[in-house]
Amino acid sequence: WLGLEDKVIIVTGGASGIGNHVVTTLVKAGAKAVIVDLTVETGEEKDGAYCVQCNVTDPDSVNAMTKAVLDKYGHIDGLVNNAGINKPRLLVDVKGEHPEYELDVKTFDQMFAVNVKGLFLVAQAVARELIKQGHGAIVNMSSESGKEGSQGQSAYSATKGACDSFTRSWAKELGKYGVRVVACAPGIMEATGLRTPAYNEALAYTRGVKPEDLSTDYSKQVPLGRDGKLDEVGNLVAFLVSDRASYITGTTYNISGGKSRG
Ligand code: NAD
Numbered sequence: 001w002l003g004l005e006d007k008v009i010i011v012t013g014g015a016s017g018i019g020n021h022v023v024t025t026l027v028k029a030g031a032k033a034v035i036v037d038l039t040v041e042t043g044e045e046k047d048g049a050y051c052v053q054c055n056v057t058d059p060d061s062v063n064a065m066t067k068a069v070l071d072k073y074g075h076i077d078g079l080v081n082n083a084g085i086n087k088p089r090l091l092v093d094v095k096g097e098h099p100e101y102e103l104d105v106k107t108f109d110q111m112f113a114v115n116v117k118g119l120f121l122v123a124q125a126v127a128r129e130l131i132k133q134g135h136g137a138i139v140n141m142s143s144e145s146g147k148e149g150s151q152g153q154s155a156y157s158a159t160k161g162a163c164d165s166f167t168r169s170w171a172k173e174l175g176k177y178g179v180r181v182v183a184c185a186p187g188i189m190e191a192t193g194l195r196t197p198a199y200n201e202a203l204a205y206t207r208g209v210k211p212e213d214l215s216t217d218y219s220k221q222v223p224l225g226r227d228g229k230l231d232e233v234g235n236l237v238a239f240l241v242s243d244r245a246s247y248i249t250g251t252t253y254n255i256s257g258g259k260s261r262g
Contacts, residue, residue: 001244002029002238002239002242002244003242003243003244004026004029004030004031004238004241004242005029005030005031006030006031006032007031007032007077007078007242008031008032008034008069008073008075008076008077008078009026009031009032009033009034009076009077009078009079009080009241010034010036010065010069010076010078010079010080010122010126011023011026011033011034011035011036011049011080011082012036012037012054012056012079012080012081012082012083012118012122013036013037013056013082013083013084013141014033014034014035014036014037014049014080014082015035015037015038015039015040015046015051016037016039016192016193017189017192017193017194017230018082018141018186018189018192018230018233018234019035019037019080019082019083019141020035020047020230021230021231021233021234022080022082022233022234022237022238023035023047023048023049024047024048024231024234025231025234025235025237025238026049026234026238026241027047027048027049029238029242032049032050032073033048033049033050034049034050034051034052034069034072034073035047035049035050035051035052036051036052036053036054036056036065036083036122037051037053037054037083038053038054038055039053040052040053041053042068050069050072050073052065052068052069053065056083056114056118056119056121056122057113057114057117057118057121058121059121062121062122062125063125065122065125066125066126066128066129070129075129075133076126076129076130076133076136077130077133077135077136077137078136078137078138078139078241079122079123079126079130079136079137079138079139079241080139080141080237080241081119081122081123081138081139081140081141082141083114083118083122084114084115084141084159084194085110085111085114085115085194086111086153086156086194086199087107087110087111087155087156087199087202088101088152088153088156088199088202088203088205088206089101089102089103089104089107089152089153089154089155089202089206090102090103090152090205090206091103091154097205098202098205101152101202101205101206103154103155107155108155111155111156111159112155112159115156115159115160115162115163116159116162116163119140119162119163119166120166123138123140123166123170123181126138127170127174127179130174130177130178130179131174131177131179133178134177134178135178135179136178136179136180137179137180137181137182137240137241137242137245138170138174138179138180138181138182139182139183139184139237139240139241140163140166140167140181140182140183140184141163141183141184141186142160142163142164142167142183142184142185142252143156143157143160143185143186143187144185144186144187144254144256144259144260145157145160146159146160146161146162146163146164146185146252147161147164147185147252147254147260148260151206151207152202152203152205152206152207153203153206160185163183164183164185164252167181167182167183167250167251167252168250168251171249171250171251172250175249175250180245180246180248180249181249181250182240182245182248182249182250182251182252182253183251183252183253184233184236184237184240184252184253184255185252185253185254185255185256186228186233186255186256187222187228187254187255187256187257187259188218188219188221188222188227188228188256188257188259189227189228189229189230189233190227190228190229190230192230197211200214215227221259222256222257222258222259223257223258223259224257224258225257226257227257228255228256228257232255233255236253236255240253
């Protein structure tokens, strides 16, 4: 139904979490998904997908990645620009109990390097190919917090606000070449690689709850009363990157169980 058979679709951060569920959904739909991640070896096969090692923050690595995909398949049909990191930090640690959970320049730079610079570098490299072909789609992985903000995650939310803004502008620039750009904004998802014990501890402190009470704190904010499942995001992304979404561009889709407040 999606018409994704044999489409070559790059998924950054495809080795773990949401990206990995996007990969398996695409593979099930018959696509040639490519896992692009720090943690894979170029040339290995994982979950039915070809892998290319890449650090999305490094322009040389990104250019080598697009070359490797073109050498393997000859063309690219789509990009899921998903690699991202999140370190919860307060603007000011008023209680003063955990100064390490106050936003510092190093943590700020790390999040902007992966979530904003990386998003831009991969989009630019892949867009050059999509423009040449006159066809293709880019799906940027945002977050519901990009629109709404989130207590303890201001820098992360700002990176996702940038993602939404890039999406709107790139859609305006690329529409005339037949290239769509859309964003997908998950709310609270079931555990991924990103939600490590260190992440949970930092987020719990910034929210004033115990780490073990985080999921109750989460589900109270979600009208559907549960965390999102990763394959629910996989389904939305597979639709958005497919030609079934042919008149959708320049917008961000929330997939958050109705949650609209961080
Ligand atoms: P995850 O940690 O499970 O996966 C992220 C992947 O990105 C990892 O495989 C990691 O190796 C890779 N990666 C990190 N830095 C990289 C780099 N510099 N170059 C290449 N690869 C790199 O995380 P996740 O929770 O699946 O998050 C995926 C995306 O979804 C992120 O953009 C995140 O902001 C977004 N998101 C997640 C949630 C959630 O609840 N998990 C909610 C909203 C949005």
